[in-house]
Amino acid sequence: MEPSLEQVFKDPFYKITYKMSLILTVGRLMMENGADSDRTARYIMRAAAYMGIPAEHVGCHIMYTTLLLNVKNEEHTYTEITKCRKHNVSMSVLAAVSRTMWRAMRDGWSLERFEKELDRIESRKSPYSPFAIAIGSSFACGGSCLLFGGDFIAFFITAVCAFFGFYARTICNERGFNNYAGIAIAAFVATSLAALSQGVVQSATPMHPIVACALFLVPGVPLINAADDMLNNFIMAGITRAFHTVLIVGSMAFGTAAALHLGHITDFATISLSPGDIYLYHPLAAAISAGGFSMLFKVPKRVLWVVSVGGAITVLLRNICMFDFGLSQAAGTFIGGAVVGLLALNALRWFHVPNVVLRTPSAIPLVPGILLYRLLFTLLNINEVSTDILLGALRNGIEAATILISIAVSVAIPNIFWSRRIRKNKLAQEKKLLASRFVDQED
16 A cells, blocks of 8 residues: 555655655656666756755666665665666657756755656657657658668658558557567568569669668667766666667568568669768758657657757768768768767757757767668678678678767767766756755655
8 A cells, every 4th residue: 555645754764765766766767768877877866866865875776677776874774676667768758857857956846746747747648649750750761861862752752661660660569569579570561662662663762762761760869878878887787778779670680681582672782872962962861860750759849940950960060071071981970979969068058958859869860771781681691692792791880880889979978078067067056956945844
């Protein structure tokens, strides 16, 4: 039987366990909606400070599926644990938790009001309807097709195929399919439709829809969070996220391979990586892609345009570095992602959302889709390819891995180099808000 609030405030044991339950709810909401472990730990400590628990009395251990909280004083030690049972991406939830934490400290909310607000956040609906998310994901894949050098006919073919693939995954989720099985089925449906389109719709770049139609399944946020975790010494959480990413990519590969085999697709070598007009064509495609993926990640509507601009800036800077200054794609990707990460850090004062809401979706158009698919295709047909083609595919794979690492590290630049200053400023704000009042009058 759950204790009443009267019991909570009368009995010291119930009082501290009630506070710990709320603190763990904050951490769970962060982990289940796409926050990295370092950010989750900071919010746990911030929630403890709001509830009047000194930082030196609080310890937390963060795993990908489990959060453990310990609170102790001279006489007693209390430990609570909670499970993170789902792992979605909802930037609107992360923004709502951040806003709630600061408002609770600023206005001195009661614990009861704080709990009700957390319940409201957990039960809130997505800012976009399922149909809008499907359309956004479809156009995101279409924008990626343009980034890979596809024409506008290929753009629309990609969008249609991605739309049906997205709904295939939605149906699998609704019917309780295993997550990885749903991903494989979605990749199979989207890729099969793209292969069939070659005999129906004439495009100058008929292979590009096959490459881009399943990109809505790419685990961009888990990949970036895995790198963040390992850079911030949350090694086990980072490794778990990395394996989760590998399983998602493997599921995509299985579904795609089945579709390629049934569609008798035998050659990816003719796909061009030409950037087109790098000063207009590609940034526009990147803006479409970033905006579409932002809807998939449930970015708050009011900053959707900001993320689209961020995506355009990242690709524009990458292309300028590559084609005007002769840098490698990995170096250009790193510079583009790092600049947008810094811009996101400075934009917080205007948009009042966590910087992860702005920086991560902006970097998704940088994911090297064609290189990964070329490696995949060669490995699937390893018995039929020459040594030169195999070496070229391995070179593509190494370059893709380097680019992915560049993306992950670049968007983490603010946390890597300015983490101490950021934390110092945040702690100063917390102390200023809490200095003039007791959070809990019972203390």
